Amino acid sequence: MALLIIYGQRIQAWMILNDVSRSVGKLKLMKDRSRKEAVEFVTGGSNAKVDELAPRIDQFLEYFTIMPIDMDPSGVVGKLEHIMTTRDDRLKAEIRTLVPDADPIRASVIENLIEAASALNFIYKIVRHFYLIGKKTTSMFILAQLQMIMPMVLLEADALTGAIDAFKKAQPLGDGIGPMVVGRLMLDSEKKEVAKETVYSQSELKGRKVYLLTAKGPAGNVGQPGNGIKNMVEELDIKPNAIIMIDAALKLEGEKTGEIAEGIGAAIGGIGVDRFKIEEVATKHGIPLYAIVIKQSIVDAISVMRKEVAEAGDKTREVMERIVEEKTKEGDKIIIVGVGNTLGVAQ
Amino acid sequence: MSSLPLLGAPDKKKPKLTVYTIEECQSCHLKTKRGFREGDFVHKREGQCQSCKGNLMITMIYAEPIKVS
Numbered sequence A: 001m002a003l004l005i006i007y008g009q010r011i012q013a014w015m016i017l018n019d020v021s022r023s024v025g026k027l028k029l030m031k032d033r034s035r036k037e038a039v040e041f042v043t044g045g046s047n048a049k050v051d052e053l054a055p056r057i058d059q060f061l062e063y064f065t066i067m068p069i070d071m072d073p074s075g076v077v078g079k080l081e082h083i084m085t086t087r088d089d090r091l092k093a094e095i096r097t098l099v100p101d102a103d104p105i106r107a108s109v110i111e112n113l114i115e116a117a118s119a120l121n122f123i124y125k126i127v128r129h130f131y132l133i134g135k136k137t138t139s140m141f142i143l144a145q146l147q148m149i150m151p152m153v154l155l156e157a158d159a160l161t162g163a164i165d166a167f168k169k170a171q172p173l174g175d176g177i178g179p180m181v182v183g184r185l186m187l188d189s190e191k192k193e194v195a196k197e198t199v200y201s202q203s204e205l206k207g208r209k210v211y212l213l214t215a216k217g218p219a220g221n222v223g224q225p226g227n228g229i230k231n232m233v234e235e236l237d238i239k240p241n242a243i244i245m246i247d248a249a250l251k252l253e254g255e256k257t258g259e260i261a262e263g264i265g266a267a268i269g270g271i272g273v274d275r276f277k278i279e280e281v282a283t284k285h286g287i288p289l290y291a292i293v294i295k296q297s298i299v300d301a302i303s304v305m306r307k308e309v310a311e312a313g314d315k316t317r318e319v320m321e322r323i324v325e326e327k328t329k330e331g332d333k334i335i336i337v338g339v340g341n342t343l344g345v346a347q
Numbered sequence B: 001m002s003s004l005p006l007l008g009a010p011d012k013k014k015p016k017l018t019v020y021t022i023e024e025c026q027s028c029h030l031k032t033k034r035g036f037r038e039g040d041f042v043h044k045r046e047g048q049c050q051s052c053k054g055n056l057m058i059t060m061i062y063a064e065p066i067k068v069s
Helices: A001-044 A047-061 A078-098 A104-136 A140-169 A176-188 A224-234 A273-285 A309-325
Strands: A191-197 A198-205 A208-215 A244-251 A259-262 A287-297 A335-339 B017-025 B031-035 B045-047 B055-065
Touching: A001 A047, A001 A104, A001 A140, A078 A104, A078 A273, A104 A176, A104 A208, A104 A224, A104 B055, A176 A208, A176 A244, A176 A287, A176 A309, A176 A335, A191 A224, A198 A224, A224 A273, A224 A335, A244 A273, A244 A309, A259 A309, A259 B031, A273 A287, A287 A309, B017 B045
Parallel strands: A208 A335, A244 A287, A244 A335
Antiparallel strands: A191 A198, A198 A208, A259 A287, B017 B031, B017 B055, B045 B055
């Protein structure tokens, strides 16, 4: 008993340190595996190419992005968009130099693999930093905070690791449900590029003129739905009576995978540039925004599409048609957007 | 008592998944399920329906847990 009173906190600190150390080890394994998979995919297993290309891939994994300063927030979205576009363009250009003969699908797979490996590398480095600081300063409180958030960190890292298999085989991701529903409606119509890697087509639904917009598949793109909608409304002069957005959304624990929910607003994730643009266009022109989301966990969203999510596609279409009938009248114009990654989903 | 989070052991077993491709005939709407093959993508048109010779299209690709019999 006396031993516990004197050494209790040290024993607890030792147990926390052990627990965090195990988790750091797991993260290292995930990071190393993702790097190995990316290198193998790019080089196609050729040893000669590994020596040549692996150092370049390692450089990609260390790329960083400096977010714009927000002390004066006016115009920060424009700056953010500029930085993110430059980052994407640079990565794409580097991939083209690395594998000049890759077709668009293979190039997008490499891009997604490098993004996942880079995210895992970043997570590992941050966690290791706080683990070493905690160890160095023998601060139980730093280690305890790390231990508390570790289950969520591992969950996210696990999701990224799970995504690698889907990326390699170019299989549709859970996030691709929006493009899958909208892509089905676009099948027999002419597709026109309206923004970078973003296409739209015109069709008719329940007596309304519908404009269908999604990223360009079956390569793994998310496109630029914000610029797409803005260009359709302001440059192509399509003045819609409603915008309907279909996207995957993160479910809360306890909610069912594949559950469909309806709402109001711009259903789109990411860092906020697209959402800002869509909200701005909708507000300026007084266009109502309707959202349909298909719920799934973070793991399901970036892994191969689950059966429950794929089967929610038909029901989502029914919900969308009901919204079209209830919220608009015959002859109206509607923009329907399928938001998400189009890997393995054509239109 | 399984609803008490502190008493339940965390579920660490991940189910193994198999990926399937669902092809649907555009004429008779007959659906067939087969294993995923590289090069498959949703809305890919491929081949003819064995029963009505209509056009086949991949309508879904999804993963589901392997059933242990």
